[in-house]
Amino acid sequence: MAVDQPGWWQCGLVYQIYPRSFQDTNDDGVGDLPGITQRLGYLHWLGVDAIWISPIFPSPMADFGYDVADYCDIDPLFGTLEDFDRLTSAAHARDIKVIVDYVPNHTSDQHPWFIDARSTRQSEHRDWYLWSDANPPNNWISVFGGSAWQWDTATNQAYYHAYLREQPDLNWRNPAVQQAMLDVLRFWFDRGVDGVRIDALRQLVKDRDLRDNPPNPAWQPGQDPYASLTPLYTTDQPEVLEHVAQFREVSDGYPERVLIGELWLPIERLVAYYGVDGRGLHLPFNFHLILAQWQARQIARLVEQYEVALPAGGWPNWVLGNHDRPRIASRVGVAQARVAAMLLLTLRGTPTLYQGDELGLENVPIPDALIQDPVERNVPGLGLGRDPERTPMQWDATNNGGFCSTEAQPWLPLAADHALRNVATQREDPRSMLTLYRRLIALRRAMPALSVGSYRTLHADEHVFAFTRESGGQRVHVALNLSDQPRMTRLPGGELLLSTHLDRERGSTAETIELRADEGVIVG
Numbered sequence: 112m113a114v115d116q117p118g119w120w121q122c123g124l125v126y127q128i129y130p131r132s133f134q135d136t137n138d139d140g141v142g143d144l145p146g147i148t149q150r151l152g153y154l155h156w157l158g159v160d161a162i163w164i165s166p167i168f169p170s171p172m173a174d175f176g177y178d179v180a181d182y183c184d185i186d187p188l189f190g191t192l193e194d195f196d197r198l199t200s201a202a203h204a205r206d207i208k209v210i211v212d213y214v215p216n217h218t219s220d221q222h223p224w225f226i227d228a229r230s231t232r233q234s235e236h237r238d239w240y241l242w243s244d245a246n247p248p249n250n251w252i253s254v255f256g257g258s259a260w261q262w263d264t265a266t267n268q269a270y271y272h273a274y275l276r277e278q279p280d281l282n283w284r285n286p287a288v289q290q291a292m293l294d295v296l297r298f299w300f301d302r303g304v305d306g307v308r309i310d311a312l313r314q315l316v317k318d319r320d321l322r323d324n325p326p327n328p329a330w331q332p333g334q335d336p337y338a339s340l341t342p343l344y345t346t347d348q349p350e351v352l353e354h355v356a357q358f359r360e361v362s363d364g365y366p367e368r369v370l371i372g373e374l375w376l377p378i379e380r381l382v383a384y385y386g387v388d389g390r391g392l393h394l395p396f397n398f399h400l401i402l403a404q405w406q407a408r409q410i411a412r413l414v415e416q417y418e419v420a421l422p423a424g425g426w427p428n429w430v431l432g433n434h435d436r437p438r439i440a441s442r443v444g445v446a447q448a449r450v451a452a453m454l455l456l457t458l459r460g461t462p463t464l465y466q467g468d469e470l471g472l473e474n475v476p477i478p479d480a481l482i483q484d485p486v487e488r489n490v491p492g493l494g495l496g497r498d499p500e501r502t503p504m505q506w507d508a509t510n511n512g513g514f515c516s517t518e519a520q521p522w523l524p525l526a527a528d529h530a531l532r533n534v535a536t537q538r539e540d541p542r543s544m545l546t547l548y549r550r551l552i553a554l555r556r557a558m559p560a561l562s563v564g565s566y567r568t569l570h571a572d573e574h575v576f577a578f579t580r581e582s583g584g585q586r587v588h589v590a591l592n593l594s595d596q597p598r599m600t601r602l603p604g605g606e607l608l609l610s611t612h613l614d615r616e617r618g619s620t621a622e623t624i625e626l627r628a629d630e631g632v633i634v635g
């Protein structure tokens with residue numbers, strides 16, 4: 112299905128900024144808001160339509176900002192509300208939309224609501240959180256390791272935390288919580304943000320009867336302990352959609368705002384979050400490219416399954432990486448990461464690009480002494496720690512990659528190859544990953560077939576995945592070789608518009624073309 116009047120969030124590219132690691136301007140080794148403002152020129156040059164900024168709110172940083180102590184201010188580490196306003200107007204002046212993180216599932220244990228809640232059982236905010244007399248009342252486990260219940264010795268009850276014990280979950284059955292959190296949304300929309308990315312959405316409501324989660328028969332020791340149970344009673348409860356409808360009602364009160372939801376769910380459940388009658392999310396984040404096996408037939412099957420599952424009017428979206436998952440270049444290899452880039456930018460649906468993936472950054476090994484992520488400490492040795500994909504942006508060949516001054520100490524180490532793999536070097540290289548991303552983004556913008564056209568699978572075998580995008584008579588074919596051997600494939604023919612190798616183009620192609628190892632092509 113082609114789209115006549117697409118919204119900005121449909122044809123645009125979203126770029127995720129992990130603010131701690133984007134650009135430091137005050138030499139404390141942590142990125143900040145003035146740093147993002149300073150780099151808007153780069154983002155504009157790259158062709159980004161919107162930035163989503165991970166949390167920048169006051170926080171003790173137990174989970175690096177996902178433990179919010181005040182939803183309506185900026186942590187001094189990142190700057191001030193005035194810095195935020197300056198960033199927003201500078202971004203808007205370049206036609207870049209601004210999306211902030213919205214963390215409704217839990218607060219920090221240092222949030223005034225929780226400080227009051229845990230002061231006495233009679234406190235005004237006691238019922239804003241989830242308490243139990245039993246310790247623990249059931250087998251629920253935290254995403255970040257151990258029981259999800261923390262005993263509070265002062266008041267002799269346990270509170271629930273889906274993540275760290277420093278992140279107590281809010282009680283969304285309490286209307287006062289709903290009102291307070293909807294006010295937070297209004298605060299940021301009033302301030303001019305164009306959208307929110309809703310954190311941990313599937314966790315928002317928990318089973319009223321606190322029933323035990325069933326064991327997951329597929330889980331094996333050595334895998335993520337959180338996956339040992341099926342989170343039947345702690346995630347994706349029917350009431351979550353009622354709260355999504357509340358979010359939507361607020362956002363519909365403002366022009367052209369977008370709601371993006373973080374939802375680790377199977378496709379058939381994910382698409383429920385588009386809601387009914389426009390009462391759902393604009394973009395329930397689709398992480399299935401992160402989860403899928405990197406094999407042509409599997410990817411084709413996934414795309415088709417998703418296309419078929421989408422409800423009428425539901426706009427697709429695709430994500431290759433984020434601050435919680437290993438880098439795409441490490442998952443599939445640097446050569447295939449170019450193919451992945453072409454896939455992300457040519458599939459039907461809004462692409463989200465994680466900072467640094469446009470340079471082909473890989474996971475950076477973090478020595479024990481430098482580990483920051485509490486997940487690595489709580490659940491050691493399983494590769495679940497997220498520091499490797501959160502290392503600073505590599506802007507140039509200087510000591511600290513231009514992320515901070517050469518005298519400062521970055522909060523996480525840069526990759527060893529940063530003197531070679533950086534924005535300055537890749538900008539000048541006509542065959543770099545960065546050039547590839549920029550060209551793909553530009554082509555997508557120039558061709559409605561790619562940005563808003565229909566999707567049809569052409570071919571999928573063990574190695575090659577090919578599809579056609581079409582809009583108003585414009586037709587584009589994409590063929591991707593997901594293997595490291597040359598492969599012959601048949602395409603309807605046309606002009607070669609782009610190869611991931613960036614060394615051949617603008618020639619007409621025959622019906623049968625040879626894809627070189629790790630090559631993807633766009634033919635139009």
Ligand code: NOJ
Nearest residue numbers: 174177274310311434435
């Ligand atoms: C998902 C976020 O992306 C992740 O970074 C965070 O730790 C958890 N939610 C808890 O907020």
